[in-house]
Amino acid sequence: MPMAYYMASIGLFGMLRLPMMWQRSQDEQKAMPLVIYGASGAVGSAAVQLAVNANFHPLVCVAGSGASAIQPLLNSSKGDVVLDYREGAEKLVENMKAALGEQELHYAFDCVSEHGSSANICRVLRKGGHISLVLPSGVKDVPPGFDVNTTMAGNLWAGFKNKSDTHGAMGLAGGKEFGYCYSRLLGHWFSEDKLRVHSPEIIEGGLLGIEKALKNLREGKNHGVKYVVRVRDTPGLE
Structure with a gap:
């Protein structure tokens, strides 16, 4: 449980730099579209719940046979949907665009990062948009023109190095403080039954x-x- 939620926190609020609800104006609260690919996995499920608590909507969640576990977490009245990737890439991209409607997508968290998942996302993501992956190998699927990085637990340590890394910063400034703040917040949300595990x-x-x-x-x-x-x-x- 801790690793999944730490990874989700780092991905959403560290690498994508998504603002918490207290950092946004009332107008910004109304719409903060976010794609979470692999939403039924451990990290994906954690990301969905953190996004809901931080009031990001609409959430466009991509899952497979585990979709039934994600559906109860979503708020359809705010445009949240779960889409099945097994219908094929073309249908998935079409459904993601339909779910977003006229809203532009600026942020995506790819919790799969293989089998073309990032390429599918980038067909919907606005040019210059931000995407974070959980596997460095998936970076090759991201075409030029997007801000891409990789989410890893080691991002919290400034001295963490990956010699083969060519996809962006691996260390967060103030990683120790980031870990402290979000571990406290996670504990608070768990105590209020706002988070759950598989x-x-x-x-x-x-x-x-x-x-x-x-x-x-x-x-x-x-x-x-x-x-x-x-x-x-x-x-x-x-």
Whole structure:
């Protein structure tokens, strides 16, 4: 839970520099379109909930079979939608444009960053718009003319270096203070039941069930749940 929410916080408020509600005027509160690609994953789901609490709407969320876990988090009256990427790139781009209507898209958080996800987003994102990815390898899919960077937990440390990095700053000025402020805010929102985590699913057999869990993850069978392995359930343990 902490890593997913820290990643989402860094992506939205650190790398994309999205303003919190207290940093925006009343007019700006009315519309702050945001695309979150991979919204049903751990980081994507966290980003959706942070965006809702920060009053970003409309939220254009892209998901697959885990869409049902995201739908209850959204506010359709404010234009929030969840779109299925499995309908194909052309249909997805068409649906994203339809969801935005006349509003321009300036910000996008790509929590997948592979299989053409960033390329799809950039067909909707305004030129000069901002996009942050969770995988550096996805930067190659972003055409020229956009502000692109990568969200990583290491962004909080100014000394964090990636020798192969060519996609933008890896360190945030004041990263320690950023981490302090947002960890406190996350704790506050959790205490008020404004955030939740993926539903847990107990893996049968304790440690003997790890192989099955890993295979399910590799084969994409895990949707909207977190696997929990209870060591005490392992047969033969005393």
